[in-house]
Ligand SMILES: Nc1nc2c(ncn2[C@@H]2O[C@H](COP(=O)(O)OP(=O)(O)OP(=O)(O)O)[C@@H](O)[C@H]2O)c(=O)[nH]1
C-alpha cells in the first residue's frame with residue numbers, strides 16, 4: 023500500500039457515519055481484524071457475519087449471542103441468496119432518517135448517510151455491498167485482493183457506501199488462526215503449507231464434522247490421510263504414487279464451497 027493511498031483511505035474513512043465490519047461467519051472471531059476498530063476510532067460499527075450459508079447455523083446463533091453479550095450487534099447474512107438483508111437495510115434507512123432529522127434541526131443541508139464496508143480479504147465485502155444495492159456495482163471474486171482501492175457507491179439516493187480493499191490482516195497468532203484464514207481464503211498458502219494444512223483439515227473434520235468425511239467417499243475404518251483422499255479420487259502423480267498436492271487443493275475447495283455441508287471453524291467455546 024503506497025503512502026498516497028493510505029492517506030486517501032483515511033480521508034475517506036474520516037467522513038463516514040457508520041461502519042459495517044464484514045467477517046466470515048465460519049470463523050467470526052479469527053476473521054476480525056484488530057485494525058478495524060483502531061482505524062474507525064470509536065465510530066459506530068455493526069458486525070456482518072457473511073457467508074452464513076456455509077457456516078453451521080447452530081454455531082452462528084452462538085456467535086450472535088456471544089457478540090450481543092459484549093454489546094456488539096451481529097447480523098448473519100448470505101450474500102448469494104440475499105438472506106438476512108431485511109434487518110440490515112432497516113438499520114440503514116433508520117440511520118439515514120435520523121441523520122437528516124438531526125441536520126434539519128441544526129438548520130443544515132441534507133446529506134447522504136455515509137457508510138464504509140471494512141474487513142479482511144475475501145470475506146465478501148464487495149458482494150455484501152452489491153446485495154445491499156441490489157445490483158453489481160463493484161467487482162467481487164473468489165480470491166483475496168479483488169478490490170484495489172476505496173470506491174463510493176450510492177443507495178436509494180440517501181446513502182453512500184464505501185467499498186474498501188481487504189487490507190486489514192488479523193494477527194496470525196498461531197497455526198489454528200492460519201488454518202482458518204487459509205480455509206476461508208483470506209490468505210493463500212504456498213504449496214508445502216497447503217499439504218500440511220490439509221492434514222489439519224482432515225483432523226478437524228474427523229473431530230467436529232465426521233459426516234463430511236463420508237461425503238468425501240472416505241469410509242469409517244479408512245486411515246485419515248491425504249493419501250486416502252488421493253486414493254478415493256484417484257489422483258495419481260506422474261512420478262508414481264498419489265498426487266497429494268492435488269488432493270489438498272481439492273479438499274480445501276470442496277470444504278470452502280460447502281460441498282461437504284455447512285462447517286463452522288470455531289465456536290465461542292473454543293475461546294475459553
Ligand atoms: N457461499 C457464499 N459465498 C459468498 C457470500 N458472499 C460472498 N461470497 C463469495 O466470496 C468471494 C469473495 O467475495 P468478494 O465480495 O469479492 O469479497 P471481498 O471481501 O470484497 O474481497 P477482497 O476485495 O478481495 O478483499 C466471492 O467468490 C463471492 O461470490 C455468501 O454469503 N455465501
Ligand SMILES: [Mg+2]
Nearest residue numbers: 147148168169
Ligand atoms: Mg472486495
